[in-house]
Amino acid sequence: MSPYDPSAFPPFAVTVDLVVLTVREHVLSALVVRRGEPPFQGRWALPGGFVRADEDLAAAAARELAEETGLRAQSPGSSGGPGAHLEQLATFGDPQRDPRMRVVSVAHLVLAPDLPAPRAGGDARSARWAQVGELLGSGDGSALAFDHAQILAEGVERARAKIEYSSLATAFCPPSFTVGELRRVYEAVWGVALDPRNFHRKVTGTPGFLVPTGGTTTRQGGRPAQLFRAGGATVLNPPMLRPEV
Amino acid sequence: MSPYDPSAFPPFAVTVDLVVLTVREHVLSALVVRRGEPPFQGRWALPGGFVRADEDLAAAAARELAEETGLRAQSPGSSGGPGAHLEQLATFGDPQRDPRMRVVSVAHLVLAPDLPAPRAGGDARSARWAQVGELLGSGDGSALAFDHAQILAEGVERARAKIEYSSLATAFCPPSFTVGELRRVYEAVWGVALDPRNFHRKVTGTPGFLVPTGGTTTRQGGRPAQLFRAGGATVLNPPMLRPEV
DNA sequence: TTAATAGTGTCTGTGAGACAGTATTGG
DNA sequence: CCAATACTGTCTCACAGACACTATTAA
Numbered sequence: 001m002s003p004y005d006p007s008a009f010p011p012f013a014v015t016v017d018l019v020v021l022t023v024r025e026h027v028l029s030a031l032v033v034r035r036g037e038p039p040f041q042g043r044w045a046l047p048g049g050f051v052r053a054d055e056d057l058a059a060a061a062a063r064e065l066a067e068e069t070g071l072r073a074q075s076p077g078s079s080g081g082p083g084a085h086l087e088q089l090a091t092f093g094d095p096q097r098d099p100r101m102r103v104v105s106v107a108h109l110v111l112a113p114d115l116p117a118p119r120a121g122g123d124a125r126s127a128r129w130a131q132v133g134e135l136l137g138s139g140d141g142s143a144l145a146f147d148h149a150q151i152l153a154e155g156v157e158r159a160r161a162k163i164e165y166s167s168l169a170t171a172f173c174p175p176s177f178t179v180g181e182l183r184r185v186y187e188a189v190w191g192v193a194l195d196p197r198n199f200h201r202k203v204t205g206t207p208g209f210l211v212p213t214g215g216t217t218t219r220q221g222g223r224p225a226q227l228f229r230a231g232g233a234t235v236l237n238p239p240m241l242r243p244e245v
Numbered sequence: 246m247s248p249y250d251p252s253a254f255p256p257f258a259v260t261v262d263l264v265v266l267t268v269r270e271h272v273l274s275a276l277v278v279r280r281g282e283p284p285f286q287g288r289w290a291l292p293g294g295f296v297r298a299d300e301d302l303a304a305a306a307a308r309e310l311a312e313e314t315g316l317r318a319q320s321p322g323s324s325g326g327p328g329a330h331l332e333q334l335a336t337f338g339d340p341q342r343d344p345r346m347r348v349v350s351v352a353h354l355v356l357a358p359d360l361p362a363p364r365a366g367g368d369a370r371s372a373r374w375a376q377v378g379e380l381l382g383s384g385d386g387s388a389l390a391f392d393h394a395q396i397l398a399e400g401v402e403r404a405r406a407k408i409e410y411s412s413l414a415t416a417f418c419p420p421s422f423t424v425g426e427l428r429r430v431y432e433a434v435w436g437v438a439l440d441p442r443n444f445h446r447k448v449t450g451t452p453g454f455l456v457p458t459g460g461t462t463t464r465q466g467g468r469p470a471q472l473f474r475a476g477g478a479t480v481l482n483p484p485m486l487r488p489e490v
Numbered sequence: 491t492t493a494a495t496a497g498t499g500t501c502t503g504t505g506a507g508a509c510a511g512t513a514t515t516g517g
Numbered sequence: 518c519c520a521a522t523a524c525t526g527t528c529t530c531a532c533a534g535a536c537a538c539t540a541t542t543a544a
Contacts, residue, residue: 009295010298011256011258012257012259012296012349013254014338014349050255051255056338056339057336057338057349088336091302091333092302093296094301095298095300104257104259104302104349104351106338179523180522180523195507195509196522197508197523197524197525198506200523201524201526202506205505218516221515221516222514222516222522223514223515224514224522224523225523225524238504238506243507423495424497440535440536441495441496442499442535443535445496445497446498446499447533449497463542465494466493466543467494467495467496467542468496468541469542470496471497486533488534
């Protein structure tokens with residue numbers, strides 16, 4: 001055998017882990033599951049699982065997502081029904097990240113609209129939405145299993161950056177939403193307050209971002225608000241600017 | 246064994262592939278090596294290799310980089326000597342991407358200053374710098390092996406996006422460089438012409454981007470130009486704006 | 491001298507942020 | 518009526534882009 005024969009090299013287990021983010025009650029939240037097995041038994045962790053022998057990485061992520069939440073991953077083009085944005089985030093492969101053996105995890109980022117309570121599936125004893133600030137604040141006893149705090153932090157930072165120059169914030173909204181609801185998404189993800197009047201002018205003036213559906217709603221109280229759906233634009237020009245710290 | 250025991254799941258080979266970019270003679274170029282073994286024997290490919298059993302992903306990428314080019318990867322903080330920016334790019338795991346077996350490749354992006362001719366090392370019969378436009382233009386007979394054209398395209402797009410809002414363009418420059426040399430980096434990576442006067446005002450006015458060394462040079466001809474080194478800033482505010490298509 | 495590159499000044503248009511003011515609902 | 522939210526208009530400042538102009542070298 002040549003020294004470059006792949007089968008001559010050390011085997012790895014490959015998993016996908018999911019950073020599933022949503023905005024619940026004006027707070028950015030992530031889906032976590034309680035581990036039923038050692039290591040880290042009883043601790044909260046990101047949902048995830050092993051990639052199957054003949055399965056693409058994105059397909060494995062979509063399968064795990066469906067198992068944990070019932071959500072369908074939103075491939076570009078597909079539409080209708082509950083769909084969520086899914087993209088690859090980063091890969092974590094520290095030799096010591098899993099005490100059992102060498103596991104390389106391909107983390108994926110999912111952005112979902114607010115959902116009913118998650119259903120526990122597969123290897124999860126239970127699942128819940130947890131506020132991102134609590135999961136990442138002062139890594140003490142409530143810390144996530146494995147290196148999942150780091151994975152979550154990267155996912156949150158990715159989401160914060162991408163809603164700035166893309167229309168991804170609409171992935172947190174239901175199919176039809178108001179400008180105010182979209183603004184509260186930005187406020188929750190960035191953790192800042194935005195001027196409602198400038199925000200309104202900005203998003204309605206960015207070509208391809210929002211398309212009016214014709215309907216209105218008063219579900220937020222006050223004057224009826226126009227309903228919009230996401231326009232075709234994926235990259236925003238000009239971008240939404242995240243206020244300075 | 247529990248069904249969640251990692252060792253019960255299918256084994257993968259894990260590799261790192263490198264998108265090594267530099268600017269040579271005002272053209273964005275990538276390092277490619279000629280394959281000496283099947284599959285794709287004789288074709289050009291991105292440098293890369295297998296991750297060792299006890300090796301971190303970034304360490305594997307840095308090791309392959311050193312083997313192929315002699316470059317040291319620039320970890321944040323280290324300095325001096327030939328250093329190159331290294332960051333993880335994305336992971337490619339299509340079940341059919343390697344005809345021999347299931348291989349998951351964690352691609353990394355390297356930005357390097359212009360270098361002497363690459364030295365072939367390891368499993369490469371030979372290595373060369375190739376213009377990115379030729380490697381990606383009309384995927385015909387000169388196409389890269391495996392899915393490396395897709396990996397290269399993602400690396401190039403990452404580089405194009407990141408020099409916009411970060412100081413990464415200086416990673417293409419020698420330790421000390423002029424504003425004109427930095428401008429030619431932007432022009433080569435973006436493939437556009439920039440106004441030298443506005444560019445000068447912009448980069449020298451962005452805090453933390455450039456620090457004057459005190460020296461000057463006439464290596465570009467014309468009036469002597471101030472020499473700068475990269476400042477401490479990693480994120481540029483305001484960003485450099487890539488002109489529209 | 492010309493050619494080339496470096497660097498400064500000045501104008502104009504776009505747009506972000508601040509914020510006054512009006513519109514339309516529910517209570 | 519008041520409170521809340523939706524939306525429009527206007528002002529100011531920052532800055533990107535265009536481009537005239539000066540400065541300093543090599544040939």
